[in-house]
Amino acid sequence: MKSVLSERKTLHPQDIERRELPPDAGRAVRELAREICTTIHRSSRGAAPVTRTLDDAALIASIEAGARELPESVRLAMRPPAGSAGATIVSRLPLTDEEFGPTPPSWREAARWSADPQRGNSFQLDIAMLLLARCAGEPFGWSGQQDGRxxxxxxxxxxxxxxxxxxxSKTLLSPHTEDAFHPDRANLLVLACLRNPDLVGTTVSSVRQVELTEDEYRLLSTPTLPILPDVSYGKGHERFTPPPIPTVWDAAETGSGATCQTLRYDPAYTPLDDADPEFRSAYARLTAELERVSHTAALAPGELLLVDNDVAVHGRVPFTARYDGTDRWLKRVNIRLPERRRRAEEAHENGYGQRTVAPFRMGNGRADAERDTTPDERGTVEHS
Ligand SMILES: [Fe+2]
Structure with a gap:
């Protein structure tokens, strides 16, 4: 797919909001993560499931308690993006290249190696990520993605x-809403950079910066086509009836009563051929506009990209992987913002049978109940 995105390499675009973790806040996150890691290792004797899925009850309790102890400046840095770009770069999470070992060849090895001192130890950073994410909202996983991690x-x-x-790597990862097919998709996505020596760009495009005609907006806000689960969810979604959904719409803003533009977009998994030419034309205009307003951020180690998943789509430019242990390595966390409401109609969507792992979900205590142990391969090919 030809795209202007691949030709842009703006290191740190000015129009993406930037924040810094104050040095004491960054140190506090890492030190607390180190303490929790030591305690968990001692109590579990390094048992693999703790590091494999990260939803161990003792670990979750430590994260809950620890996040409350962190300085207020961490919560301020991790609040949802404020500008129209729908994305924020938070910098200065302290880390060094030596502490993680080589970039693993897949998510399975990354999870397996995370507690192995001989091959790097990114478990501590996993805990740091959960602490940061808990300061923003409710971190969650998908039972069918990376073993529910x-x-x-x-x-x-x-x-x-x-x-x-x-x-x-070699192909452009087209801009998309993360898990667009599902009503429980994240409100906020965190992509943290451990390593990115080739300055591979992550792209973000906001629906609040695009320009559409009234007719185009009306067409795109009419529920017309479904978004199907991506190939990484494997087979089985065919037994569910795909619900037609709007691509863009005005959502009520929490607290203010004002409305703001929202989108749900993943062209690679939208059966556009089923729509009439008028809709396809409006969708093509939206795609072109998202390219026009795209920003590319080449994340540096210790930087976190916060993406408002209701406002901005994200992607990645093509690159050539070396597979020598030095390739780009990001950690990703999905976050639910409990104060944010979705369209009421989404409550009736089936989500194609995919379920969340939500141990931080307030008041539901569903950490274990939501675990689905059915193995599948979604995690091998999920979006970045
Ligand atoms: Fe993605």
């Missing part, structure tokens, strides 16, 4: 170079 690893994977997935 609450912190995902995004690394290029041999054999997946040309897919529309986070494991890809």
């Amino acid at each position: 609450l912190v995902n690893n995004i690394v290029p994977t041999p054999g997946h170079e040309d897919e529309q997935s986070g494991a890809s």
Whole structure:
């Protein structure tokens, strides 16, 4: 897919909001993560499931308690993006390249190696990510993604170079809403950079910066087509009736009563051929506009990209993976913002049978109940 996105390499675009973790706040997050890591290792004797899925009850309790102890400046840095770009870069999470070992060849090895001192130890950073994410909202995972792990690893994977997935490299990862097919998709997405020596760009485009005619907006806000689960969810979604959904709409803003533009967009998994030419034309205009307003951020180690998943789509420019342990490595966390409401109609969507792992969901105590142990391969090819 030809795109102008691949030709842009703005290191730190001015129009993406930037924030810094104050030095004491960054240190507090890392030190607390180190303490929790030590305690968990001692109590579990390094048992693999703790590091594999991160939803161990003792670990969750430590994160809950720890997040409350962190300085207020952490919560301020992790609040949702404020500008119209729908994205914020938070910098200065202290880390060094030596502490994680080589970039793993897939999410499975990343999880397996995370507690292995011989191959790097990113478990501590997983805990830091959960602490940061808990300061923003409710971190959650997907039962069918990376074994339900609450912190995902995004690394290029041999054999997946040309897919529309986070494991890809050579192909442009088209802009998309994360898990657009599902009513429980994240409100906020955090992509944290451990390593990015080739300055591979992550793209973000906001619906609040696009220009559409009234007719185009009306067409796109009419529920017309479904968004299907991506290939990484495997087979089985065919038994569910795909609900037609709007692509853009005005959502009520929490507290103010004002409305703000919102989108749900993943062209790679939208059956556009089923729509009439008028709708397809409006959708093509939206795609062109999202490219026009796209910003590319080449994240540096210790930087976190916060993406408002209701406002901005994200993607990644193509790159050539080396598979020598030095490739780009991101950690990703999905976050639910409990104060944010979705369209009432979404409550009736089936989500194609995919379920969340939500141990921080307030008041539901569903951490274990929501675990689905059915193995599938979604995590091998999920989006970045
Ligand atoms: Fe993604």
